[in-house]
Amino acid sequence: MYFLVKQEGQRKALIARDASAARRVGKGFETDDVVKGVFTCFVFESANAPGVPEEGLPTTIKEFFAWVRAWDADLSTQIQHRLGADRSYLEREGCVIAFNTPIGRFGVMFWLDTKHRLGFRLAPKRFRNYLHNAGAGTNVVRLRLDDISPAYIHSRNLEYPSLTGKGLTLIGCGAIGGYLAQALVRLGAGTGKNGVLRLIDFGRLEPDNLGRHALGFPALHQNKAEALKDDLLRQFPYVNVEVETTSPRLNDAFFSTDLVIDATGEEALSTLVNAAHMKHRLGPMLYVWVKGNGECVQGLWSDSDKYGCFQCLRHGIGPNYRQERFQILDSPPRKQFRGCSSYTPYAVSAPMSAAALAADMVSDWLKHEVSPRFRTRYLETADAKRIRNQDIAPTTNCPACQHR
Structure with missing residues (x-):
């Protein structure tokens, strides 16, 4: 069908499958004036x-x-x-x-x-x-x-399949998740038959988030997942984005998408998700976080009993229980306090770097080879120990993957 879209005093001709598709694209042009030609x-x-x-x-x-x-x-x-x-x-x-x-x-x-x-x-x-x-x-x-068309836009710079037709779950729509969601949509997430990008976050965008988040003032005090969905649909109005704003049940249904990504950067929450993933492992899981005050960013791909899970980044039950296996920093990260809350300061580039690392690992998944599964990227001036990127083995007596 042939439509006309009015934008800034000009009319653009639009060929679309039907009127509903034309209106969705019209929203991307920030106009509701879409008429059949x-x-x-x-x-x-x-x-x-x-x-x-x-x-x-x-x-x-x-x-x-x-x-x-x-x-x-x-x-x-x-x-x-x-x-x-x-x-x-x-x-x-x-x-x-x-x-x-x-x-x-x-x-x-x-x-x-x-x-x-x-x-x-x-x-x-x-x-x-x-x-x-x-x-x-x-x-x-x-x-x-x-x-x-999505088929063209999201394969423009790829030499491998896009995320079209795949289901993805992204836990955490904060500093890392905001940039990562944008990257995933550009890789084709939420397009094609059965394609969906599910965003999970029950937090609101607060003033202290604005300095390092993909969203800005228009989203202030809104739920992060809802605001991020609105922003993604403004940029790509045809994508299928779902939102959950309450704490989900970590059951089979939760892990049923093709890929689950934890971008919360909260170790306690990631440990909880990891334990549930070990029980309901239906597909791969990707964890990504900023280390310390942004000295480096790390990602872990968990897809097989042959390799270590998120809990395996620390020693298992025994004399060194909970100590880091791959220690990078000699001292805890600096904290800053504001009122009755605290936060870890790091450069605005850190969540971007973490999102880029995760996007690269997702791209490797599309190429059917995610190895090394544990990766670290450093700030060039970082005072941190260097560890090699590798496929880590399970930790002896890991309470998550060795005691199921």
């Missing part, structure tokens, strides 16, 4: 790349028919059949014929002579014959079409 639109595909004839590109319907016939005979037959069998286009004032080709999308637009289209409205073959004879001089306007 006076043109019918036919979309065709060709595996052949079109060429430019010596006499130049077509300016009339006769030249257009001849050009298509020389380019792709089967395509020409499809067009002629459609114009001779479909009555619907004679109800409109004009017609757009659009093409998907190996070199991109384009089309032509032409007005239909009112007297002939009304006279032949029940006999499309006669109108098609008119276009080949008396109406052969009808002018055509050549169109360049921009592909804004």
